[in-house]
Amino acid sequence: MIRSIHEQLKNGEVTATGLAEAYLSRIAERDGELGAYLTVLGEQALASARIVDGKIARGEDIGLLEGIPCAIKDNMCRTGTRTTAGSKILDGYIAPYDATAVSRLLEAGSVVLGKTNLDEFAMGSSTESSAYRQTRNPIDPERVPGGSSGGSAAAVAADLAVFALGSDTGGSIRQPASFCGVVGLKPTYGRVSRYGLIAMASSLDQIGPFAKSVEDAAIVLSEIYGYDPADVTTAESDGKRFEDFLSGDIRGLRIGIPKEYLSEDLDPRVRSVFETAVERFRSLGAEVREISLPHAKYALPVYYIIMPSEVSSNLARFDGIRYGMSVDDGSDRFKESDSLLETYLDSRAYGFGPEVKRRVMLGTYALSAGYYDAYYKKAQRVRSLIRRDFSEAFRDVDLVFSPTSPEPAFRFGAKGDDPLKMYLSDVYTVTANLAGIPAVSFPMGTVTEDGKELPLGGQLMAKWFDEETMLRAADAYERASAGER
Template structure:
């Protein structure tokens, strides 16, 4: 079992296609692992064992009949609980949606089902994707498998922790300000935020519609490329969906595995390094730059002055959009309904009682901020100004990409912090997203890959940013760096994660 659960998704796919393994064997191995360790890690809100095994048996039968299948058919996957799944509880990490069974699948789930990947279950997350630590879930904290006293990142800590604990070989996350990449950095996994609009948002429970983007959570860059090509592409159900086909990512990753980056210009973002970054994080970043230089890349420094205002702009735009999106949770149409215990049962009092009971503190905080920023007399001063900063950030990206093919930085300024360390200081928590937020404001794609351990023994992430619609570039650079580091370490970094003791 241990050998199976530590294989990459691509390796599992190859063994399934060769007949060395069956999908039932693989799926059962991961379900056994979930049963053994998830009581500790709490990566899953819901486990769908019967459905997963049914799909696995179907794949094995089709393969035995010689049917043509998707390359990832039979490889299990976990899905963040903000993505709706027909017939399976979808909570968005909130009591507001506890017990809600969607009547349809998100487009990306439809694609996963069509390709016949067994779905292991739904992963834990910060409530409505609001948080950087998965401490804001109504279903308990998810723990970091590298150190269970520390956070696994957020909002998608459940998906990242599931991979780091070897409970799944693939997962889906969503990234509004870094919620795929930052958990990837602190758990030693690969996380990709695709170009905005390149993966359908139909069926994602929205937090901030102009920022949200679903993407792959994996153990290797090739695995991410395979999953990205599966879930990407145009969707007529999503008005923001790009017409581009999802292709070229696997080929770019395979090109990167050759280790030759001759002629590639890599830009270090001046504003996203140095002061404020943990010494071990900065040291691993500089070592990775030297590795890329040795592979033939040209290293240049670029300046994006508006990035220093990205955090402030994001925490006005995102709460404003969230306050609008979450208005539908009113106790009237679906989800939780709480009636006042005293006095008349009016619509206004039902809404107040429902939202008071159903939303957690962080969600309430962001709704209040967003509503204030959109209110009469403050709209131009706050929300309008933030949108102007967003435009400046987009212009800085455009100028930077004239000097470099990709931009790089540490993914997060620190390694995973301990539970409770920043709960009483929301601003300190928000600073964890300082390097990831600019990509969401501009819509550009971003990737985080593990590039070593800091002085505290915890994983560190290396971020790669590419121009809009040029996601393939980051796959090439990411695969080249990953390959060089694995040769240096003798194995993937994720395989060095501490062993978890199974429950008695």
């Protein structure tokens, strides 16, 4: 899609301004119901589009992303615009700087249409915990778009942006991509700078793209990755343009299926779609074999110890003093505090929603004296075993393949008040974050529920910094599916 728009821009069939206007009017028309965006940046978008049109008019060359309209998850900073992270505690926060991933998109000439909805501080799997609005799944408006990057996924699926950025701490790009029928890519930890991403769990967070095709996701990754002095975990660029690897040829590629992922209680409809997908990889010439990830079953408890521990530390900065909501803002909305402790307690009581409070307290408990060894320390040790499982698996196979999520998009409120039910939605995705490896979700097939065809994503995971192999396989699958339709 990006390539064809790029060609149309170059040969004058469309203008960047016309394109931005078309997307903005679709947003105006549809987003009231859909709820993908929290902030629409109409004037800014048109201003950047006019710059691109000026370059084209002067006969200058333009890059692949120049003039391409996109959306940014609202936990990434954009100078001078409201950045909420889906939380009341950041209502009214105006970011004073750009996240590196955002500034790289802007330098590449992409047109930012707005900021998208998310679960509060990216904590959730349905976007229901956003303090601002509900986002509907464009495939079936009675269902959630997934989360936490539900707004970005819905925006791309409903053509309210050509591509979008999301962040993925335990599946927050891949699961909504699966639910909305688009491609979602979580790069290797350290591929993309986290500077300007409002931190959730710093050893797990990673920014990545949503797109309509594997090639588009590859193009976006090529523009945003690489070393950033402001994020010490970023790796030097290896000069790759990921879209150059999409040959369509996966003959001889070794794909492993973890036997631990296909337990008896897996939804038989998901299993059947997955098995058909395995056959498709075989028919494309891949060598599919069973592998074992013996510690996979510990991934969820390990994740739900490490992530809240890091959350409790990262969210300590929201103290009602330096920025964001405060009971001491001088307004008559709140009772002014009598002490510093009360400023903290009351500002955080008002500002944070229930899931955020739950995770901050869980992490505080796991890190507290007397429990640290039993929880956090033990979880870190098991994490190293999970990583070792993958190192060993990747001696025998090039990629690991699984469903992205154990189910298709669920209905609003389906997970009720039981936090564990929601957490189980992440069972296939958290391992990639714990191990730091890249993973991509791509449309694998559909299941029919209540007369609706609901998309299901397939997940390919690859060795550290080997996004190209994973994208090549997902692209080959996408081509084969297109050929079938």
